[in-house]
Structure formats: structure tokens, C-alpha cells
Amino acid sequence: MLKKYRTKPYTVLCYEALYRRLKDNYRNNKVLNQEYLNYITGYRGEQTVDYKLSTYPHKNFYIYHDLRLKINHNYFQIDTLLLSSKFIIILEIKNWRGELNYNSDLNHITQTFNNVEKGYQNPISQVLSHEVQLNSWLQATSVFGIPIESLVVISNPTTILKNNQNDPTFYSKVIYADNLISKINEFNSKYTKNVVNKQMLNKINEALLKGNIDYRPDVIQQFNLNDNHFIRGVQCDHCGSYPMVRAYKTWKCNECLYTNPTAHVRPLLDYFLLHKPTITNSECRAYLQLDSLKNAYTLLNSMDLTYTGKNKARKYHAPKLADFPQNSFVPNKKRVRLDL
């Protein structure tokens, strides 16, 4: 039973919002492109593994994608967690390409791809530390005695794995996505005794969902951006000009005469991703380059956002992560490729 499904994480959504809101000459930034590529590649690898898992008849498991939990002031993030009344499995998903060389003495992985070598933190240490952290988290939730297994799942079937020192831990912990189901079956045969009852299982489920705190990057601070880097108002998704002008219940581009009554929706959602999780009427007017208080009121109310406060102090709140659009639309897309 899928209890928490995967959506694009904030990291990916925020970078995509940056591509939409940055002026053309700032969009094609090498660091930005590389970091976005890393995040989107990771996300796609996770989706590949989600698909493999969806073919498994998992009625005895609760499945959670992208869980970020807090223990002792530290956060730890689990790509996928499978919970049953007998045991828990943690999956760390790696969408690494090329050849991976594992060195158990150095506790290190070296990737060779397109003749470029790159080092990574040992993913086995990573999952082992997740086991410890999850165990502490469960104890803090008054759950004891449930065994935890963990696996590193390589999502790309063409990746070559090399374990030159024949470390047995590597063979038991690192698998290809194609072997995930048989590995789960192995655990099923190993753990046959119920260690938590149905009531406790539901308690863990509720605690996991409630304890999840999604990571939101502050990309403006990270890239040291200010108002001069961003386009002003609503950009025409036909020709790329801005700002579009609001008149007669629609947005009109004065360059190409394209009209779109809902052209404000995506920019407002991007405001939440990039600037703040709330917006007031006056912030909305400044951001969308609107003169009319009433227009801003109408547009904000048309978006079905929750709000707090009254009149001028009213704050409209960002939707939940799962409610952000999942497509990677960028106006005037010919200048930037998002499907890297």
C-alpha cells in the first residue's frame, strides 16, 4: 500500500522555477545547469525504482517515497522506505552511470563516466547510518525491536559495478533495480515473525507521515540573486517578452499580441518556490506589476489558496508540495533546454 508517493522534490521544482523567472542571460548558467542535472537525474533514477517496486504485489507493505525525518536536531532523508509488521527496508537509490569502483579500505566509490573520474561518499556507509538514525527515530516514537534492512539500489542497468577487494558487504548491500524484488523476497523468507501488531503499524505510519519535513532550498541565497536577475511581471510564454499587461480579464503581450487569462498562475507558484511561502495583496501587485488592488484580489482568490489574516494583512499560503504542477514548462523554451 503506497502511503507516500513521490512528486518532484522542492530542489527540482525550485530550480525549474529559477529557469522560468531568471532573465534570459542568467538562465544558461553552468553551475545552475549542472546542479539541476544532478537533481533531475537522481529523481528520474528514483522513478525507475518506483516503477520496479510497483510491479511487486505489496499488500503487506506500507511504502513511503522521499521521507525526511528529524532526530536530535539532525535530518536524514530516505529515498524509499518499506514497512511491514515483520521488518523495515530502507532503499538508497543511485542513478549513477558508467563504471563504479568500490574501495572498502578507503570507504569510497569512484565513478568513471565518459573518461571523467568522480569520487562519491560510500553509499553503504550512508544506508548503514540511515539504519542507525531510523532506529533512534523509532525508539523516540516508542517503537522497539523491528529489524531494519537497507539496500543501495543502482537504477541504471548499464552501470558496471566493480568490487575489486571482494568485500562481502558490497554484494549483500548494493543491487541493481532489476534484483530488487528477489531481494525483498529474500527478506520475506528471513523474517517470518510479526514483531508489531496492526495497531502499532498504524501508529508508525502516522508518525512517519507526520514526522516528514520536506527540504526547501533557498536558491536565491545559494546563488546570491537579487531583483536585477529576475524578469519583472508576467512573461509571455509565446515570445518571451515581459511584462504582459492585465486588461479585460486576460493577460496580453504587447509584443506579439498573445493573450492568456491564466498567465499569472505559474509565476505566482514560482514566487512561493523562490521567494516566500506566503504572499500578500501588495506583494502580489509588485510581483505581477499590477496597479489594481481588486485585480490582485481576484487573481489570488481564483487560485484556491488557503489564507490567514484579514484585509491588507491577509496572507495567501503556498500549496502543498504534491500540489505543484509537475511539468517543466519554460516560456520561450528555445533558449534553455530543461529536458537535459
Ligand SMILES: [Zn+2]
Ligand atoms: Zn508575446
